[in-house]
Amino acid sequence: MILSLAYAAVWFSFLSGLLALLIRQHHSVIKLLHYCCRKQPAWQQHLDNWLAQAVYPQRIQQLSFILMGVAGVFAISAGVSGLMSQTIITDQLSLGLPWLPWHVRFDSLSALFYLIIGIAILAVSCYGPGYVKDNNEQDHPFAILGLFSGLFISGMFLVLLADDAFFFMIAWELMSVASYFLVAFQHENSANRRAAFIYLIMAEVGAIAIILAFGVLASFSEGGTFTFDALRNAPLSTTWASVAFVLALIGFGMKAGLVPLHVWLPEAHPVAPSHISALMSGVMLKVAVYGLIRFSFDLLGDIHWQWGVALMILGAISALGGILYAMMQPNLKRLLAYSSVENIGIIFMVLGLSMIFLAKGHSNLAALAFVAALFHAFNHALFKNLLFLGAGIIQHQVHSLNIDDMGGLIKRMPHTSKLFLIACMSISSLPLFNGFVSEWLAFQAALQVGVLDNAVLRSLIPVMAAALALTAALAAACFVKLFGVMFLGLPRSRQAEKAEEIQDKGMLASLSLLAGLCFLFGIFPGLMINLLENVAVQTLGYGLPNSTAAGWLWLAPVSMQQASYAAPIVLILALIAGGISFHYLRRDPAVKLRQSDTWDCGFGGLTPRMQYTSSAFTMPFRRIFSGVWRIDEKIDKKAGAMPLQVTDIHYQLHVEDHSWSKIYQPIERSVNRIARLVSRMQTGNIRVYLSYSFFTLIFLLWVVS
């Protein structure tokens, strides 16, 4: 039953892709439908009206997104029922290699990620029709967008279902390659083609690492088979297990965007259409997290604490690096992409903590950290989707992604701005919202470090907790800046001045759905945490130290004595406090608000250009953390007739990621150098080539004999 729901999700997302292909086939579709209902002429009439030439493309787009939404509903129901029932369902498909049919397995871990994808694509399916409506069919055919979206989503679902390495890799590649076409969708800009190419290269290098990791496991498994069951039972020495882990970390880390393997992410995510960036950033990165969890916790099984330390340190670097880079980006979607790097870093950090506890035998604490990591993955999917979809609306209305072109949108786009504010508050991990809860759980896990007997670990983990605290504080700064510069103040450009609220109900509905979930799981995190505990029980074999004792109102993962958080009570207290102060101060009608000019210390003559821009806002950070970026800052002053009188000033700022110049450019240079060396062999002279083949033949004969 649950498995058929899961299959239905795959089928419907696949169908939604296929349906998109029909967008240019108006004539044949009508003919086919007429043939189908040739008995009922009345139906034919209805069909003709409903699918008239003018509205036909729009109908197909809507239908395609409806199918995607249906897939989402199926995925959510499969996910929730899989999480609640805690069963493991296995199946075999008669596809694949002759000796290796595709193995399918649906357990709580898959179910959780099914749920994440389901919510995301449900939101996207509400959002999509409005977003692609004004699409230019000539330049950007919907057939391509729809087809590859469908393939991309079904690829992600299949990754979660796969139970053998072969099927896993096919699904993984389906996901990667389909998303390549989506990144390259707006291919008329050379920057987009470059981004897509970088993405493809890195995705494939990562895939090679994953294949090698599976290969290491398979070479030790019984009979060298690739089913996950065989890989689970493979007896590995510590060294080989570590080799496999490192390879998997490279492969999945490249997909997840771990620093320094993240460089494709800020290039690829901004150039895809917004609902696709939402899926890539909010969901596809989570599939990579799923891959790592499946590989290390499930397949390798025997965790070593050194892996946890590696994961923690890499995660901390990603989290801090990601948010610091995000802060400097003027492009909204690039900023969001870097912030995904940060959040993935947090997830990996907490997973590392879980590994350390697990390896040291503190299984309940490991489960606590594990639940915190999964909950953060879930939360990040919610608010990052919300932010990317919001960014799409803003791009649609303001025709720009540069946050310094915006400003004052809170008055022009009241609904979008409120929903965006909720996303910003969630991602800044403020209490009452979901981002806070997962961070709180992570801190609670880190504070239990006293149980470890290794002194190095006991001092390392608090340092990591400090890094997490710094990350959270910087994220708040980054998103305060983002919201302030984009929505508050005066409009900074003509487009921002003319921007209007989006009219499409579906787009706002999808944002409201996600924002509502952010708030719901912020107030009642227990709903989700109970489900996540099932995942921990099934994957690690252990649950939270204290999950049920305190009841639904309280969140007390260790014990009531040690830590507790009751968001509903906090909400009620907040409403009381706000209500009293509001009521008390508003009761005197004589002191109503008076609207007037901005005071500004009486200077007057305020123009939008005098506001703080995003680069001005982050200037103190740039100065304090100056080693983190490659900063190229130039100020040109032109002096006027009088000395000291400045007529105009030019300010130039270019901030770049270190990893390009330190890692990728040397790699690129050496690849080019090798290519040049190799190209010397290619003289273009037929005699030289013939002699190559001759000597090769001689060499082979010598080897054979």
Add this chain to the structure above:
Amino acid sequence: MNILLAILQTLLFISLAPLLAGWIKCCKCYLQNRKAPSPLQPYRDLLKLTHKQPVVSKDASWLFVIAPYIIFSATALAVTVIPLIAVDLPTAASADVIVLVGFLAFARFFLVLAGLDVGTAFGGMGASREMTISSMAEPAMLMAIFTITMTASTTNLSFAIEHIMQEGLVLRPSFIFALLALILVAVAETGRIPVDNPATHLELTMIHEAMILEYSGRHLALIEWASQLKLMLYGVLIANIFFPWGMAETLTLSALGYGLLAIMGKLGILAVLLAVSETLFAKMRLFRVQEFLSFAYLLGLLGMLSHIILEASR
């Protein structure tokens, strides 16, 4: 009974906060050879502001108007979870000390947004600086607090203070580091000299005041009150965590009265110390603040490490 006490304690906290601010001003004036206003002056100021008509810029949005209420409520919520005169506080269970830091972040989030809302250069300047300082102060504060929570092995403030009281007077190196870190953070977060000067206006050095320049009337009153609350909150945190003696452990009237006197005495002494330090030191350059705060962070970290290495019972 406990709930009643929690309500009473919160009200007491909120009503005493202006008195503390007034007392600090008195001490400063005395130290600087000026004629001091009455310690009750902040109450009069607040009362005056609530009766004035608020003027709101026509460029301001709804966020500007509701921000003071949010800032005040978030700070008031933070206050409800800190034991003031008695240790057994039921509300401390609904939000532990990490949530307390979250409440302060919540208030700051809206304060900064309000500063950016009107679109003046001053507002943006204050907002940028506030976020810079707080993003370095918050981790330092968490480090100091984690030291304490790990010692007491609870993040519930009420239980933590109870634990410290029961242990009696033990000299812990980690607590000395944590105390110093928390003092530095408190100075930075409440905008006192040498990080910010609460008495200045119309200077390019201001931080907190720059964000609230556009506020007037009851809005200003709420924000001022919230910042007085925050000052007292840090004072009570320092006083009650590191010197919890005198707090009521039983709910008798005499114990509670004694607890009230004790906390007032402790805060009074802290206020004198603050006034002395504000008189002795000059305000720092903005880009010295990060050194100040990374020192606090380092102290917090040292406190935590010394707890783990020296004190944790193995």
